[in-house]
Amino acid sequence: MTNLIPSFGNIAFTMLFFVIALSVIVAIHEYGHYIVGRWSGIHADVFSIGFGKVIWSRADKHGTxxxxxxxxxxxxxxxxxDSNAASVGGDENVVSGRDTMLGAPLWARSATVAAGPIFNFILSFIVFAGILLFQGQPITPLTVSALPGFPENIEQxxxxxDRVLKVEGVALNYPDGFSAAVANVPSQPSVEYEVQRDGERMLVRGPQPQPAYVQSITPRSAADDADLRIGDVIVSLNGAPVFQFGDMVEIVNETRAQPIELVVWRDGETFTTTLTPRLMAILQADGSMMDEPKLGIGNGGLFFEPATTDVGIGESMKLAIQQVWFIIKQSLNGLKQMIVGNINTCNLSGPVGIAETSGSMASQGTLAFISFIAVLSTAVGMLNLFPIPILDGGHLCxxxxxxxxxxxxxxxxxxxxMAIGLALIGTLMLFAIGNDLLFCP
Incomplete structure (x- = not known):
């Protein structure tokens, strides 16, 4: 079985960021219930982060x-x-009051219940829009801002x-024409770029536009377990040299789930490690999903850091809404594909898997961790709208x-x-924990 958390330091790191992510998402969700309830005239007795023994509390001017x-x-x-946090049952002497959950008008109760998931979506929207505003978008034509290191055999x-105009004679229009330009590049250590430098056009050599360069690492993947890092350059797989990211994809697809020996370049030194690809649910062109062998190494864009320009507030808001909707659609599609058996149920993670993912994303940087919180918040909002008793969607039903x-x-x-709903959620949770610890190492 895979060593999930190999040291105490990693346990502490993973748990810290899991608690941070969970606390932020839960606080926003519950605050949605609280504030809309207050606006609707429903009084909240307690707002709690966490369960069990109270370690800190204070009452505000509203009596909460x-x-x-x-x-x-x-x-x-x-x-x-309410007699409990699920708003089921209550004190008959006060339950009919206008300022109680059960005594309030139907519109007020429904708005209060729906506000939790909606606030999760709002959190995701704000995070995605904020990241777009912070990062900006690449200027046209592509202009090099910073360059990573590469092995000595790759000309740089x-x-x-530099303003990058062409690669191997093909216009490098990013992002729309990027895939077409990459498809025409031969697999070799370095390629020819046409650039504009100090007002003059010239030809220079550089790495592949999409080299075997680790830009991101999928949490709980083979690459994550092997401690590969962002910035690593894959030199060879099973002794075969790789120059393009596509070279890696071909070799992994051929070997399927067989172990692969990687030679990796990192900070001027090379080392060897062995990984076994894992089946991961991948979106297909027709909108379906299919399990494919993957190392968990991401490389979906430029190898260099491009100069950027500001994104307008309107554009960032539009793109953020699209991102939230995309996550919802993909999550529902993935669930459907698991139910019909098209993809492995190992794609369903429980609390252990989510905790590991929290630590992994935090190790990849602040923006990666914040983005993960936004993705998880969208998933939590969507899950809570399922028509299952005990969830918000059940209350709305x-x-x-x-x-x-x-x-x-x-x-x-x-x-x-509520008992049926609790049993369903409990069964699902046990199944997901089984995936985390036993069935899907």
Whole structure:
């Protein structure tokens, strides 16, 4: 079995960033319930981050107790009259009051319930838009801002400030024409670029436009377990030299799930490591998903850092909305493909897998970790809208029933449905934990 967390230092690092990610997402989700409930006239008795023994608390001027509990793996808002954090049942003496969850108008209760997932989506939107505003977008034509290191056998004559016009005689239009330009480049250590430098056009040699260069690492992948790092250059696979990222893809596809020996260049030195590709769900051109062998090494763009220009607020907002919607669609598609058996259920991670991913993304940098929080927040918002009793989506189904029939489900029926929902979620959680620890090392 794969050594999930090989040292105490890694345990502490992983748990720290898991708690940070989870706390941020839960706090935003629960704050959505709280603030919309308050706006709707529903009083919150307790706003808690974590469960169990309270280690800090204070009451605000509205009479809500804000607290942090000892177990930082979730949180809740307890509204007035509720007997529990799930807003099921309550004190009959106060439950009918206008400022209680069950005594408030249907519109107020529905808005309060829906606000949690909506605030998760808003968090993701703000993060994605903020990253776009911070990073900007590459200027046209592509201009080199900074260059990484490469092995000595790869000629490197590009310089910061160069405006890259062509590669091997093909216009390098980024991003629209990038794939077409890369497809025409021969597999060799270095290629010819036409650049504009200090107002003059010239030909220089440089690395492949998409070299065997590690730009990102998929958490819990073979590359992650082997401690490959961003900036590593893959020199060969199974003794065959690789110059383009596409060379690696071909070799991995041929070997499938057989071990592969990699020679890796890092900071002027080379070392050898052995990885076994893992099946990962990959989006196909027709919109379906299929398991393909992958090392978990990402290289989807330029090897150099391009000069950028500011992205307008309107454009960043549009792209952020598209990103949130894309994550939702892909998550639902992936779930569908697992149900019908097109992809492996190992693609479903539990808390251990999410914790590992938190640590892995944090090790790749601040932006990677913040982006991960945004992706996870979208997933949490989507999951909570599933029509399962105990989740927000289940509560909204109860409200829909009330809107149609004019009456709430009976307290006994609610308790039975909640027990069924808890059993479903518990079963799913146990299955996901089994994936993390036993079935999908």
């Amino acid at each position: 107790v804000w607290q942090i509990a000892a177990l930082p793996f979730g949180g809740y808002v307890k509204f007035k009259g 004559q590009l310089e910061p400030g 109860f409200h829909a029933y009330e809107a149609v029939t004019g009456k709430m489900p009976s307290d006994g029926a609610l308790r039975i449905l």
